[in-house]
Amino acid sequence: MSQGTGMVGGRRVQPIQSLNPYMGATWTIRARVANKSNMRTYKSAKGDGNLFNVEFIDEEGTRIEATLWREVAQKYFENIEEGKVYYISKAGLKPANKAFSSVQNDYQLLISDRTEIEECNDASAEQLQKVKPKLNVTKIGDLPRHLGSRMLLDIIGVVASVSPLGSVKRKVDQSELARRDLTIFDTSGRQVTVTMWQTLASEEGDKLDKMQTEYPIIALQGVRANDYNGVSLSTVSRSTVIINPSTDESSDDFIPEAKELKEWLSQQGGKIEYPHCGAGLANNGRTSLGGAANNTRVTLQDLREKPVPAVGTKPEYVNTWAYVSNIQPDQTLYYMAAPDGSNKKVVAEGDRYYSEGTGKHYDSFIRRYVMRCEVMDHTGNLTFNVFNDQAEVILGCKADEIAESKESKDAAYDVTLKNALLVPYTFRVACKPEEYNNQTRLRFAAQSLKPLNFVEQSTYLIGQIDNLLPKAEAAH
Template sequence: MKRNARGEGCVFNVELTDEDGTQIQATMFNDAARKFYDKLEMGKVYYISRGTLKVANKQFKTVQNDYEMTLNENSEVEEASSEASFVPETKFNFVPIDMLGPHVNGKELIDVIGVVQSVSPTMSIRRKSNNDIIPKRDITIADETKKTVVVSLWNDLATTVGQELLDSSDQSPIVAIKSLRVGDFQGVSLSTISRSVVKVNPETPEAGKLRSWFDSEGKGSSMDSVGSGITASSRNGSRSMYSDRVFLSHFTSNPSLGDDKPAFFSVRAYVSFIKPDQTMWYRACKTCNKKVTEAIGSGYWCEGCQKNDEGCSLRYIMVAKVSDPSGEAWLSTFNEEAEQIIGCPADELNQLRSQENEENPYQLKLKQATWVPHLFRVSAAQHEYMGEKRQRLTVRGIAPVDFAAESRFLLEEITKEKASQ
C-alpha cells in the first residue's frame, strides 16, 4: 500500500527471468496489483500477454534491463503448468567496494562480491514503525581494491546465511550479494532488503579470481574501510560529502526539519567547543559494541551476546558544538566519527582523564580538537523529550577538508550561480 498527495494506492513489483537468464521488472498498480498479487509465485513459470513495455526509469529499476513491463487489469497471466518450476540463475553486476561512494543514499540497488573478514553475533533490533523485533547481523567484506565495507543482513538472512558465515568465518568465505541498498552510516554501508540474494562461495569467474588474490596477497594486506577518509573524489564518497551542501543556519532556522523522516545534508564547519564534563563514552561489549553492565561478582554482562566478559571497551557518545559563517549548532557523534574529531580512541582519552597534574592532558586533548575544519554528513530528525519534540542533529560521516577539492567545488558553485543569473 502506498500513500501520496493523490491518496492511497497499491503497487506490486516482480522480477521476471526467462530461460536465457534475461531479467525484466514488471510493475502492477491498484486493480492489477490486487489481481496478480496472489497469482504470481516465486519459481513458477508463466505465459504473460497484453502488457506494455516502456523505457525503464533508472532511479527505480532493480534489474539490468533498459526496459520495464507494466501489467494492467486487462493483462493476462497464465501459469505454464507443463513447464517445471525452476530457480533462475542469479546474474550479478558487481560494483567494486572502492566505487561505492557515488551510490550512497541513491535509489539504485547494487551487487557486491567480497571475502568475509568478520561476522558479528545476531542482534535484535526494534523496528520503529511497528515495534517488532527483527534479527540483524553485520558482516565485513573486502575485495581486491583493499577496501572493506560493512553489510547488514536482516531478518532470515541474518539467522540462516549469517550463521553459516559465522560458522565458516575462519575459512574466509566469499559472498556475492545481489540487490543491496547503499547508506551513509560510517561513510558508506550496505544493507539487504527483502529481495536481496546472498550466495556463499559461488562458482563464478569473479569468485575464483577473488579467491586467488586473497590467498596469494589479500590476506596479508592492510585493509581500510571505504567510508574512512572520504574526500570529494567521485571514487570514494562525493555523494555523501559534497551533495546537499548547506550552512548550519539551514538546520537552526528550520526547527521542524526531519519531522516526517530524517533529512540528510552536508556541511563544512569547525569544531568550536567540546564540553569536558559531558558523558563522553559508554562501556561496550568487545564483540557486538552494545552497552554492558557490571556483572555480579566481576566482569561485564552483555545483554545482546548473553554472556559475561572480563573486560570491556569504551565507545564515544559525545556532543560537539560546530560553527560556520552562518552560526553554530550542537551535533551528536558516535564512536567512529568522534575518534576522527578527538584524534584517539575513547580508552586512550579515558587514560588522559585519569591523569591528575597541572597540565591536565585531558582538557588539552579536547582543546587541540577544536577549531579544526571538517566535512560533516549530518542527519536531522525529530525526537521527543519531556513531551516536547526537539530536533536532533547527528553526524553520519566525517572527513578532513581536502582544500584542492573544496576549491573545485566552490568554483563549480560559482559557475552555477553565474549561469542562473
C-alpha cells in the same frame, strides 16, 4: 550470453536480455514471478489510485521489473501470483528509472490493459522454478556511485571479520530484529561493512563466524547500499548469501567473479585490511554523498572531475568563483508561468492559459527564466543551469522585459547578453546526477550567486598563498 528466440510450449519466446524498445510489442517472454509487492495507494494532482510492482525472471536468470497502475493494477493483482510462471505478450518497454528500480536492468516492462498474461502450465514451468537470478557483480570500490538508489546490488567479497550476533528494537512495535555485521573486501582494494538481518544474521552469519579465520568468499545477492558511515551495505528480505561459491568452471553454479577473487586473494600475502570504500564521505558518523552543506571553494576542474553517484542521490552543494563567459542567444531562455506565484508552466488554450501543475486556467501569464550559461575560471569552463532569480541578476532585467527584444529579433537582445559576459560571481552550485541517453552525468545548477566581493576574494587568495609558502617564510 543471451540465447536467441526459441519455441517453448508452441510459442516463440524471447529472452528478457534481448528485449529493447525498438522491437515494438510483437514479442513474448516466459518468466517466473520472483517477487510481487502489496497493492499500494497513492495520491497525485491527477487523482488517487493503486499500484503494485512485479519482478520477473526468465530461464537465463535475467530479471526485469514492472509497475502496474490504476485499472491495470486492479485487473492483474489477483491473477499474478508469486512463484508462478507466465507467458507475457503485447507489453512494452521503457527506460528504467534507476532511482526507484530494485532490479539491475536498463528497461522496465510496460503492462497495459492490452497486455496478455497467461499462466504457463507445461513442463517448461518446472524448469523455470529452479532458475536462480544471474549475478551482476558491483565492485566494492564503486559502491559510492549507488548511494540514494533503490537498486539492489550483487557483491562478491572476502570476509575479513564477523561481529557477534546482536539485535535492535523495531521502532514501530518494539520487536527484536537479529543483526550481525561483516567486513568484506574485493579486488578493488576497498572494504565495506555489510549488515545482515534476521535469519541471514543468525544462520549464515553463524556459519561465517565459525569460518572467519579461513577468510571465506561470499556472494551477496540483492543487497542495498546506504550512507551509514559514508557507505555500507544492508540485506533486505529478498537477499541471499552464498558462502564459498563455486570456482569450478565445469559446475552449473560456477561464478567467474568468485574465481577471479580467489586467485587475487592468493597473491595478497595474507593482507586483509584495506581502505574503506566510504573514506572521505562520512560526516559525524552518518551522511549521504550529497545533501551535506559544503562551504569549501572548488574550481571548475574540481566539478568536472567529481565522481558521478547514482541517479536519485541527494544533490551536493559547493561554492565556486567564475566569470560568465557565454550565453547562447538561440536558447529558449524562459517559459510561460502561472501568475499566482506557483511558477508552474502554462500553455495557451484559446484566449486563456492552462497549467497542468495547478489544474487551473488563467487570464494571463508571466515569463520566468530557465537559462543555460557557460562559466569559466583559470581551470577551464563548465555549463550551469540558471533559474529565474539568478538570471535576473546576470542579465539585469526580468524575463518579460527581455522577451520583447528577443522575439522581435531586436539588436538590443544581443547587447543585453553581451553586457552580461565577463562579470565575476561567487556561485552556490547544486551538483545533481541525472540520466540522459542511458548515461549518468552531473548537472550543475546555480542555486544562488552574488557579485564578487573583492575584499573577500583578496583575503581568500592571501590565505591560499600562505598555504603554499613554507611555514618559516609564511611567518614573516
